[in-house]
Amino acid sequence: MSMTDGPTPLSSAKAAQSAADREGLTTAPGASIAGRRGKKPGSLGQRWNALSRQQQWCFLIIVVVLAYLLPVINPPIITTEPGNNFGLACFDMARFALIAIGLNVVIGYAGLLDLGYVAFFAVGAYVSAMLTSPDSAFLKIPYLWTIPVAMAVTMFFGVILGIPTLRLRGDYLAIVTLGFGEIVRILATIIPAMKGQVGFQSVGHPPGTAADGNPIFTNSNGVPWYWLILTVIIIVLLLVGNLERSRVGRAWVAIREDEDAAEIMGVPTFKYKVWAFAIGASIGGLSGALFSGQVGFISNQRFDVYTSILFVAAVVLGGAGNKVGAIVGGALVSYIPLRFTAIAEYKYLIFGILLVVIMIFRSQGLFPARQKLLAYGRDAVKWMFKRDDGEHGTGAKRTTGTAQEKGAQA
Amino acid sequence: MTLLELDNVSVHYGRIQAIKDMSFTVEEGEIVSLIGANGAGKTTTMKTISGLLNPSAGSIRFAGKDITKMKAHIRVVQGISQAPEGRGVFPGMTVLENLDMGAFGRKDRSGMATDIARVFALFPRLEERQKQLGGTMSGGEQQMLAIGRALMSNPKLLLLDEPSMGLAPQFIRQIFKIITEINSQGTTVLLVEQNANQALARAHRAFVLETGEITHSGTGKELLANPAIKEAYLGVG
Ligand SMILES: Nc1ncnc2c1ncn2[C@@H]1O[C@H](COP(=O)(O)OP(=O)(O)O)[C@@H](O)[C@H]1O
Ligand SMILES: [Mg+2]
Numbered sequence: 001m002s003m004t005d006g007p008t009p010l011s012s013a014k015a016a017q018s019a020a021d022r023e024g025l026t027t028a029p030g031a032s033i034a035g036r037r038g039k040k041p042g043s044l045g046q047r048w049n050a051l052s053r054q055q056q057w058c059f060l061i062i063v064v065v066l067a068y069l070l071p072v073i074n075p076p077i078i079t080t081e082p083g084n085n086f087g088l089a090c091f092d093m094a095r096f097a098l099i100a101i102g103l104n105v106v107i108g109y110a111g112l113l114d115l116g117y118v119a120f121f122a123v124g125a126y127v128s129a130m131l132t133s134p135d136s137a138f139l140k141i142p143y144l145w146t147i148p149v150a151m152a153v154t155m156f157f158g159v160i161l162g163i164p165t166l167r168l169r170g171d172y173l174a175i176v177t178l179g180f181g182e183i184v185r186i187l188a189t190i191i192p193a194m195k196g197q198v199g200f201q202s203v204g205h206p207p208g209t210a211a212d213g214n215p216i217f218t219n220s221n222g223v224p225w226y227w228l229i230l231t232v233i234i235i236v237l238l239l240v241g242n243l244e245r246s247r248v249g250r251a252w253v254a255i256r257e258d259e260d261a262a263e264i265m266g267v268p269t270f271k272y273k274v275w276a277f278a279i280g281a282s283i284g285g286l287s288g289a290l291f292s293g294q295v296g297f298i299s300n301q302r303f304d305v306y307t308s309i310l311f312v313a314a315v316v317l318g319g320a321g322n323k324v325g326a327i328v329g330g331a332l333v334s335y336i337p338l339r340f341t342a343i344a345e346y347k348y349l350i351f352g353i354l355l356v357v358i359m360i361f362r363s364q365g366l367f368p369a370r371q372k373l374l375a376y377g378r379d380a381v382k383w384m385f386k387r388d389d390g391e392h393g394t395g396a397k398r399t400t401g402t403a404q405e406k407g408a409q410a
Numbered sequence: 411m412t413l414l415e416l417d418n419v420s421v422h423y424g425r426i427q428a429i430k431d432m433s434f435t436v437e438e439g440e441i442v443s444l445i446g447a448n449g450a451g452k453t454t455t456m457k458t459i460s461g462l463l464n465p466s467a468g469s470i471r472f473a474g475k476d477i478t479k480m481k482a483h484i485r486v487v488q489g490i491s492q493a494p495e496g497r498g499v500f501p502g503m504t505v506l507e508n509l510d511m512g513a514f515g516r517k518d519r520s521g522m523a524t525d526i527a528r529v530f531a532l533f534p535r536l537e538e539r540q541k542q543l544g545g546t547m548s549g550g551e552q553q554m555l556a557i558g559r560a561l562m563s564n565p566k567l568l569l570l571d572e573p574s575m576g577l578a579p580q581f582i583r584q585i586f587k588i589i590t591e592i593n594s595q596g597t598t599v600l601l602v603e604q605n606a607n608q609a610l611a612r613a614h615r616a617f618v619l620e621t622g623e624i625t626h627s628g629t630g631k632e633l634l635a636n637p638a639i640k641e642a643y644l645g646v647g
Contacts (some may be wrong), residue, residue: 247514254500254511261498264460266486266515266563 044367067230071223083341088222092338093331094229095291100314100330101236101323102283107312109249110276110277111256112166112173116180118308120281122289123157123184126194126275129298132204137193143204147289154285155278162277166270169259188300199299203292206210219296229290233327236283238325243279252276256321306348313351317358319365328366412471413438413567413598414459419468421451421458421622428454430622431468436567436600438522441593443609443630444602446619446645452602453495456571459600460492461485473566484537487515489566493556493573501545506538507543508555512562521564528595529558532588548582557585561592570590574608584614606643610634618643 051059071090074081080089099121107115110253127150130136165176188194205217206228206297216224227367243249253273254262263269292298310333318329333351337344414436421429428451431533436442457463459470461482469478477485491512500508509529513522523612530537533554539547553573560568570589574582588606593599602619603609610616612631618639626633633639 015413250507250511251514253503254514257500257502258498260462261494261500262511263462263482264486264492264494264498265511265559267511268481268483 008326026205028095056183056184063188064234068227071226078339080335080338080341084338085222087226088220089335089338090226091222091229091294093334094226094233094394096311096314096334097283097288097327097330098229098233098236098287099291099311100318100326101233101240102280102287102332103315104280104318104320104323105240105243105283106251106276106280106325107254107315108319108326109252110243110273111252111259111314112273112276112385113170114180114277114280115174115305115308115312116182117280117284117304117311118303118387119180119184119306120154120158120159120284121288121291121307121311122303123154124285125292125298125302126188126288127153127285128289128292129200129203130193130291133200133298135198135202136201140204142207142272143293144206146204147286149159150285150289151282155282157280157285158278161281166273166277178305178308180304181303185300188303194300196300199301200297200298201297202292202297203298204294219294222294224239224344225290225294229287232286232290236286237323239285240279244323248272248275253321310348310351313355316355316365317351319367322365322367325365325367411438412436413473413585414600415471415629416459417469419465419470419506420457421443421454421463422466423454427466428622429458432622433468434617434622434624434627438600439593439596441589441599441601441605441612442612443613443616444600444619445604445606445609445616445633446602448478448604449621450619452604452619453567453571453623454622456495456569456600456602460490460569479504483515486563486565486625488562490569491560491563491567492569493553493560493571493577495571497549497552497556499544499547499552499559501543503544504541505544505547505555506540508559509536509562512559515563521640522562525564532561532591533558539613549576550578550585553577553585554588557588557592561597565597567598567600570599572603572605573601574603574605582608604643606639607634 048056071087074086079086096240099117102120103114103117106112106117127142128146130138131141131146131149161177161180165173168176189196208216210216217228251262251267251269254265254267255269255272259269314329314333315326316329317332318325318327336350337347343350362368412435416435419429419432420427432455436443444452444455446508454463458465461477461480461484470478472485472488472490473476475488477488477490480488500511503511509526513525516522535551536554536558539551544552547555548579557568557570557573560570573585573589577585582605589599589601590612601613603611610630610633616628616633617624618626618631618633625634626639628636634644
């Protein structure tokens, strides 16, 4: 890793000096960027980057443990009771968070404004319901198996819908996707097998019985479902985090920032957009399948354009492009009407106002995306200068050496 | 050897024809300038060569291959690289990340290390500002970054769309000096300009584009001396 060990094939002292300078820059990218963005001292991102690796892990573990314990602690003031059962509320918040993580891949990373995300959520919910409910004429499989099936089916739908529409840009894409949600709802109404308003009762749930002989996963107890979806969220976050730091993540950021420029940098933009759409779709399907199991009843009444807009609001509120932001945004959008039941009726009004306020005072959302990009910056620095895989010594030395030689010629 | 050849290329935006039966060649090692007024079709020509636009008629050959139907991102791998009009720097990425994007299609790390060294040697400012966000740089610095980024794919042909746009005079001279240097290092350059003075002075050959058609051609010096062109494109100053 370090560029200081090993012999230094530099031709001049000046070059060595320049290598040292560059090392100063490269060893602490977070710090130097933090310094440059000095106008907002102590922002969350900076503080996070200032922590050591161990401290970051400790902090994460505490957060995860607290998250698992949340419905058990049922903290006063924060709790949604007596209006709404807190276990169920936790599940709902987590469900929105998962949806926001998925939609964030589409809107936040790739910059594709998808206003019809509810379609994928609905497809996932229907897949689970139709493969487990006694009301369905389809073959039945165990509930847990419907989850990967739901993901695969929604991913397929993502590709099918993405291929014709992702040639459109910006506003046009938004308008076309707006129709997706409606299409699913209308299909659910007119296709007899989807049973319209009647819907599907007794959707399956994961196996397991408690000590008293009752099933662990029931429609009235949100806590086991919350733990299940929280675990799913952690897995999804790890996978999405890896994607974000990969070549794919870089391509998405480039597409979001300037699609034409990305294409002429050699990014197959269309392919990567379809990928973002498909991956986002499968996460939507995943949350739909979990939702379907938890509520136990699915009909065409559950999915409408408003829900779609609420999903978008969650992503934008949290800060498009930042998965921590997506989680917070998703949880908030669910939590606020559950906690403040008196105003629940006006939730669209409230989120509308909230969005306007956020756009005025914090247009990047609660958690701006740049913080996440830093990870990419670190990687870029790494491969440019450090990681030559020991082939012929480190890239940095050679880079500097050549730079100096060229500089001397010039 | 002929590196790029446009053969009777036409380009339409819907029903509007922006380029009419355009034919010209760029030889390996040359700097070729395409000059024309605002709206003459310069950007359209560049985008058609880089593959962002498809011609409605005609064909384009590059390094002996027909690339008329080839997608833009594949043309990059073939050796065509573009610094787009208005620079197209990724504003939320640092200088280094922008340069990294320029090498997106490449896998040879050692080649990339050589190229980033080349870019830093041509533009020491970029090396100093590695960590700065592209969007916060000055116009001139962004232009350097756009050219540097385009060089990161180690192109055979570098397309520059109005590199002098919006720059101060001393900066324009500097950019053109660097373009000449890039060319002397072996990269063929096709550039379009409204600002014809430097573009003609630095070019081996040049064409004048008027409403989608080539109306004059010759060496840079010939066109520079042509009174009609002087009047139309070189202005009083
Ligand atoms: N996206 C577009 N849609 C319709 N017409 C366009 C578009 N882009 C450019 N044009 C038209 O094509 C012509 C050539 O434009 P352009 O290539 O941008 O010129 P230049 O780069 O020389 O200023 C102009 O008449 C312009 O109005
Ligand atoms: Mg132009």
